[in-house]
Amino acid sequence: xxxxxxxxxxxxxxxxxxxxxxxxxxxxxxxxxxxxxxxxxxxxxxxxxxxxxxxxxxxxxxxxxxxxxxxxxxxxxxxxxxxxxxxxxxxxxxxxxxxxxxxxxxxxxxxxxxxxxxxxxxxxxxxxxxxxxxxxxxxxxxxxxxxxxxxxxxxxxxxxxxxxxxxxxxxxxxxxxxxxxxxxxxxxxxxxxxxxxxxxxxxxxxxxxxxxxxxxxxxxxxxxxxxxxxxxxxxxxxxxxxxxxxxxxxxxxxxxxxxxxxxxxxxxxxxxxxxxxxxxxx
Ligand code: F6R
Numbered sequence: 001x002x003x004x005x006x007x008x009x010x011x012x013x014x015x016x017x018x019x020x021x022x023x024x025x026x027x028x029x030x031x032x033x034x035x036x037x038x039x040x041x042x043x044x045x046x047x048x049x050x051x052x053x054x055x056x057x058x059x060x061x062x063x064x065x066x067x068x069x070x071x072x073x074x075x076x077x078x079x080x081x082x083x084x085x086x087x088x089x090x091x092x093x094x095x096x097x098x099x100x101x102x103x104x105x106x107x108x109x110x111x112x113x114x115x116x117x118x119x120x121x122x123x124x125x126x127x128x129x130x131x132x133x134x135x136x137x138x139x140x141x142x143x144x145x146x147x148x149x150x151x152x153x154x155x156x157x158x159x160x161x162x163x164x165x166x167x168x169x170x171x172x173x174x175x176x177x178x179x180x181x182x183x184x185x186x187x188x189x190x191x192x193x194x195x196x197x198x199x200x201x202x203x204x205x206x207x208x209x210x211x212x213x214x215x216x217x218x219x220x221x222x223x224x225x226x227x228x229x230x231x232x233x234x235x236x237x238x239x240x241x242x243x244x245x246x247x248x249x250x251x252x253x254x255x256x257x258x259x260x261x262x263x264x265x266x267x268x269x270x271x272x273x274x275x276x277x278x279x280x281x282x
Contacts, residue, residue: 001210001224001229001230001231002231002250003210003231003233003241003247003250004230004231004232004233004247005233005234005235005247005248005251006232006233006234006235007234007235008198008235009198009234010042011234012042012196012232012233012234013042013043013045013046014046015232016046016194016196017043017050019194019230019232020043020047020056020130020194023127023192024056024057024061025055025056027127029128029191030060030062030127031061031062031063031064031120031124031125031126031127032061032063032064032126032128032129032130033064033065033066033128033129033130033131033182033187034063034064034065034088034130035065035066035130035131035132035140036065036067036083036084037132039132039133039196039197040132040196041087043130043196044088045087047088047092048088048091048092051091051092056092057093058093058094059093059094059095060098061094061098062098062099062100062123063089063094063098063100064100064101064116064119064126064182065080065081065100065101065102066131066139066140066141066181066182066187067102067179067180067182068080068101068103068104068180069104069176069179070104070154070178070179070180071104071105071176072104072176073104073105074101074103074104076104078168078169080101081104084099084101100116100120102116102152102181104180106180109153109154109180112180113151113152113153113154113180114152116180117151117152117186120189125189125190126189126190127190128191128192128194129187129190129192129194130193130194130195130196131187131193131194131195131196132195132196133202133205133206133209133220134160134161134164134205135164135202136158136161136205136218137205137208137209137217138161138220139187139195139219139220140181140183140184140187141155141157141161141179141181142155142183142184142187143155143156143157143158143161144216144217144218144219145216145217146183146184146216146219147183147185147216148185148214148216148219148222149184150183150185150186151182151183151186152180152181152182152183152186153181153183154178154179154180154181155178155179156178157176157177157178157179162175162177184219184222187222188222188223190226191228192228192229193226193228194229194230195209195220195223195232196233197232197233197234197237198234198236198237199234199236199237200236200237202233202236202237203236203237203238203239203240204240205218205220206231206233206238206240206241207241207242208220208221209221209224209231210224210231211241211242
């Protein structure tokens with residue numbers, strides 16, 4: 001995992017936006033996996049601003065959202081579909097037919113989940129999957145004990161997740177208990193993953209995901225088995241990491257590696273045997 005620690009949420013957002021912009025423009029990623037929740041809100045605002053400046057174009061981009069509450073129609077104020085419309089899709093040039101969502105009111109749950117998996121496959125798979133993380137270490141709605149090989153399916157939410165969501169609903173009985181969600185196995189097939197976490201409340205989950213064992217008790221820990229994961233967190237979310245010194249050291253050195261290598265090659269090719277400046281300092 002590439003662990004990037006930034007001072008605060010604003011910096012996490014800047015990093016994440018530049019990361020996404022780079023993948024869309026340089027790597028031509030056209031199929032994105034997206035989360036809802038409070039974590040990506042600032043990123044979506046940055047994307048809208050970037051779109052207005054002409055830095056990112058969604059004309060031929062397809063999106064797949066991670067999950068949707070079961071029982072909510074698409075236009076329900078708390079549906080994830082509505083959330084995405086309000087906070088992103090309504091303000092960029094994405095084509096409505098390129099937006100993919102799990103239905104909150106499917107006629108047949110299994111068929112609906114299979115349809116979603118098929119739609120992802122038919123577009124050649126998700127290139128960049130953006131994720132948040134729950135306090136219990138969930139990604140999507142893959143709550144603790146979810147199979148790390150799971151595919152898109154229905155999931156009963158934990159009491160903790162339901163509690164976290166309660167504030168968004170006027171009446172208790174409206175708070176959804178079930179959701180449809182991409183599985184951990186589905187998420188693991190994305191070419192690249194960018195996970196964002198901010199705030200002290202996420203510190204335990206972040207530590208378990210990065211430094212704990214790979215376990216269904218923290219489904220985000222499955223990402224340790226993914227070859228291209230970048231985790232961007234603020235200082236508060238990094239508070240429980242044991243090896244944060246190494247992640248900072250790694251970030252410092254990674255930034256110097258390309259220049260160092262170029263210098264070594266130049267010296268080798270020109271027969272100049274003196275040590276490059278970067279190596280002398282070590
Ligand atoms: C939402 C999702 C969830 C959230 C997680 C964190 O689509 O898949 O896994 O990313 O619950 O939520 P926030 O960002 O609200 O703390």
